Amino acid sequence: MSGFTLHDLRCFDAVVREGGFQAAATALHRSHPAVFAAVARLEGRLGLSLLDRSGYRVGLTGAGRAFHDQARRALGELDHLEAFAEQLATGEEPILRVVVGDLCPPPLLARLSNFFRLQAAATRLHLSYETVGGPLERLLDGEADLILHRVETAEPRLELVTLCEVALVPVAAPGLLTVPPADLGPNTLRPYTQCVIRDTARRPRAESHFLIEGAHQCSAPDHLIKRELILQGLAWGHLPDFLIEADLRDGRLQSLAGPRLPGRVEAVAAARLGERPHGPVAERLWVWLQDPSGA
Structure with a gap:
């Protein structure tokens, strides 16, 4: 079995999702013969019959159904990888690490959730929960980009924005x-x-x-x-x-x-290290947390 191409795999997936070759061709902005040839080529390279063409509408064979389940997951991962690469090219952070402390009230968590849903959907939130001195320690040790917790204002390495009491x-x-x-x-x-x-x-x-x-x-x-x-x-x-x-x-x-x-x-604040450079997503989050309309 020789390797198959990503183009052939996407054509096969489109035929399954759209229910036929013509609909798949329209969705992919390809010609019907090109999509038909891609699926036939994929079947030949795999040595498998993936589609049952005997009926009015094409359907999956048993092998085709099993193969498509794996192919769909692989294509989803590839889509995530492409989005990740595009985000890196724009200079935005792919991951933002936020530590929530034990005194963080629900409205602050809602504001945080709204930010990632509305303003940074492509950035993955790495969220963790720590108690008492844990949040500040994680920040000072470089294991967090931002914390939401009570913080001593005397700590000179920090930038603070008081959010609530x-x-x-x-x-x-x-x-x-x-x-x-x-x-x-x-x-x-x-x-x-x-x-x-x-x-x-x-x-x-x-x-x-x-x-x-x-x-x-x-x-x-x-x-x-x-x-x-x-x-x-x-x-x-x-x-x-x-x-x-x-x-x-x-x-x-x-x-x-x-x-x-x-x-x-206790004053609950957003805190970050002042001497450290912050990416565009972190800067937008910093502003968002200070804006009550972001709640």
């Missing part, structure tokens, strides 16, 4: 605590299990993140699991306001915030 509220399930609300504080909460988010940073920084010294702790990989543990009365902890609004309103959770146990408002 998220309140972290200390909460518990009703009935978990026997301490009167007026007496809530680090000392009175020490006997109760505190739920914390596991830090995905490989080199965690020495930050307390509301930890009560001496208290028993349980950990969760994200705020959704942490919320469930707290709802089930297994622990108390701080959760972002956008995740628990309905729980507080409906009484499934109660706020523990008070003078001796304040919550905290």
Whole structure:
């Protein structure tokens, strides 16, 4: 069997998709004899009968159906490769690496999704999720082009755009605590299990993140699991306001915030390395995230 050409393969695929030689010729802007000859040539080189020509409309033989399934996937991959090459030729990034932190609210994720759907459909979004110090570490280590997370403004290597604020509220399930609300504080909460988010940073920084010294702790990989543990009365902890609004309103959770146990408002920002050059897609995303109309 000698090799077949891409032209012959595309002609065969068009005949199958369009249901006949004339329709395939029209779709490919070729003549009917040229398409017919291409398919016959492909069959000859493969040593297979791919099309059943005995009926009013051509159909696939058993071998033809199996071959076309593989050919369709191969042609799809080739189309992606051609689009990838065209994008490289324009200077646009084929991949953009974005890390989303555990405090990123849903509207920011929607804005990110809309950008890639409307403004960068040819660029593949490599999206990952990290917690606590993980997003910033990935950015500083060169493993991300952009992060959406709380970021310290004192970090001189970064460019920042504050996008929103998220309140972290200390909460518990009703009935978990026997301490009167007026007496809530680090000392009175020490006997109760505190739920914390596991830090995905490989080199965690020495930050307390509301930890009560001496208290028993349980950990969760994200705020959704942490919320469930707290709802089930297994622990108390701080959760972002956008995740628990309905729980507080409906009484499934109660706020523990008070003078001796304040919550905290965190600014969530888009952050990137300032000294690094950024491609056209990254620049458009930077502007898009700052524009409320991109939500």
